Amino acid sequence: MEVPKDYGGAGRAIQGQIYTLGAVGYKPKVPTDPLALAFAASTKMTPEAYWYVAGSAGMQRTAEANVTAFERYQIVPHMLRDVRERSMATNVLGTQMPAPVMFAPIGVLEMAHVQAEVAVAKAASSLGVPMVISTQGSRPMEETAASLGPAPMWYQLYWSNNNELMRSLVTRAEKAGAQAIVVTLDTHTVGWRTRDLDLGFLPFAKGMGLAQYFSDPVFLEIVKKRVENPPPRDPSLPAPRPTLAGISTLWSQASHFPGNTLANLLSGYPRAAVDAFLDVFPCSGIKWTDLDLIKSVTKLPIILKGIQTASDAELALQYGVSGIVVSNHGGRQVDGAIASIDALEVVARELEGRIPIIFDSGIRSGADVFKALALGANAVFVGRPWLYGLAIDGADGAKAVMERIIAELDLTMALAGVKTLADINRQCIRRTEPAGGAKL
Known part of the structure; x- marks a missing residue:
């Protein structure tokens, strides 16, 4: 089957396939309900693996806020618009996408499925949807890239405290076919993850x-x-006794x-x-001026992941990066931080479209994607949901989750009265409480 170049109008067909199979007794192996999806994945993974993925920092407040904050933004449907023909295709920094969604970078995928990134690459390839490969991958990036085929690939970099290693990883990614480098800023040290x-x-x-x-x-x-x-052993530490663990x-x-x-x-x-x-791994000393170093290594677009404030967004512009990802790492780094969708509203207002914005942290549905686009995102990263699908049914499970998010986005566009991504704007939603006047 040929991969669509535009998923506009595909929602009804994807939905219809599920109903058609249901009519002859086949219910979805991978649940469509987000809560059921997470629960089903938890039964397929070890407790350690599941909570490494599902858990977040501290009391889990930021992760919860990422999801519940979407309730503050309500879609406002408009009627009697001819929406028979719809388009979701877009281009972000030279990367052509059939829909404004990407497989977010997630590490240690072997905890969810034995094929790890290779399975996700197969899902991305079958959909034509871009995949962002993580530095913390379970398979070498070259192997994953080979499984992606013609599907677009970005590379997510954790900047280590060894610049030669950083250069090597970026050079390998470019050679493997990456079309952009996503530098994660918010994990220069690991957050307090209680699970x-x-x-x-x-x-x-x-x-x-x-x-x-x-x-x-x-x-x-x-x-x-x-x-x-x-390195010399610390004499103050007792010699470890061998254990089964x-x-x-x-x-x-x-x-x-x-x-x-x-x-x-x-x-x-x-x-x-x-x-x-x-x-x-830890590199808490990187500064804005250090971005010149990575720009000297590659000609690929540099995208900064972890931006949450208007001031940092403005600095990203000043230091010449190509785009940003509004993200709080899925709530895994700072407990009690601003919900990512609230940060998006502030950051998009500051940037006014001068560079592309990717949204990350909290997407669970196609309706969530619609809201993020309405608030100024050019595309979104989807993370935990497809990983849950991967745990349940491998490449097919990851594909099913992303395909359904795309389908719901398409149907939401139709029901909201919009035909193209350009039509999704601030007038398509309302905020149920004031955004606040403080400039973050």
Whole structure:
């Protein structure tokens, strides 16, 4: 089946397929209701894996606010408009999309499905929808890119404290076919994630989600030097006693590192690699002026992910980036932060269309996409929902979730009386309470 170049008008067909199968006794394997979708995924994943994905910072207030804040924005339908022909195709920074949705960058996808990014790439390829590959991937970016085929690819970068490693990752991404580099700003250190802390679970300690590093020549050289010149052990710390959990962790590290698992165990490289990652990952010292460094590495558009204030949006313009992502990392970093959709309203008003805005954090439906577009987003990242679909039914599950979000967006456009994305504007929604006068 040929991938559509424009999903405008496809909503009824996608909806109709579900009803047609239902008429002969086949209900959707992947639920369409967001709450049912999350619950179904929780039954397919380990508690550690599920809460790593579903959990957020602190008391989970930001994650909850991301979703509930959409209730403040109400769609205002307009009648007697000829909406028989609709268009959802768009172009963001040279990336052609059949609908304004993208597979958000999510790391450690092996926790949801054994094929990890490769399965998501197959889903994205079958839909023609762009995929943003994470630095914390479970498969090397080159392997994922090969599975994407002609579907567009962006690369999300966590800026490490080793600039040579940053250069290597960006260069690899460009060579693999990335059309933009998305620099995540809000995770220069990991937030206080209570679900993970209570489970004592950090996937990277087990070697999970480190495929980009373990396949990178610069990082492997860092590991080699660490093995040859190991850092001195802190004498104030007691020598760890071997435990079953510790043995399991060592085996996981060895199986994730390139090469023979048993040989890796004896070499000491996998543990050194995990320790090296934990050393290079945090980079809380990057500044606006450092953006010149990444711009010197690549000619691809640079997009900043994590913008939440008008002042930072203005600085992004001043420092010459190509676009921004309004995001609070799905609530995973700061507990009690502003809901991302509220931040979008403020940021879009400041930018006035001068650079593209991608919206992220809180999208659960096509109606949510409509609201984000009405508030000034050019496209949206969808995250947790498709990951839940991936956990339930692999590539087909991830595809089903994204396809249905696109279908609901198309039907929402029709029912709201708009034909094109350009018609979705601030007049299509109303806010049920004042936005507030303070400039964030």
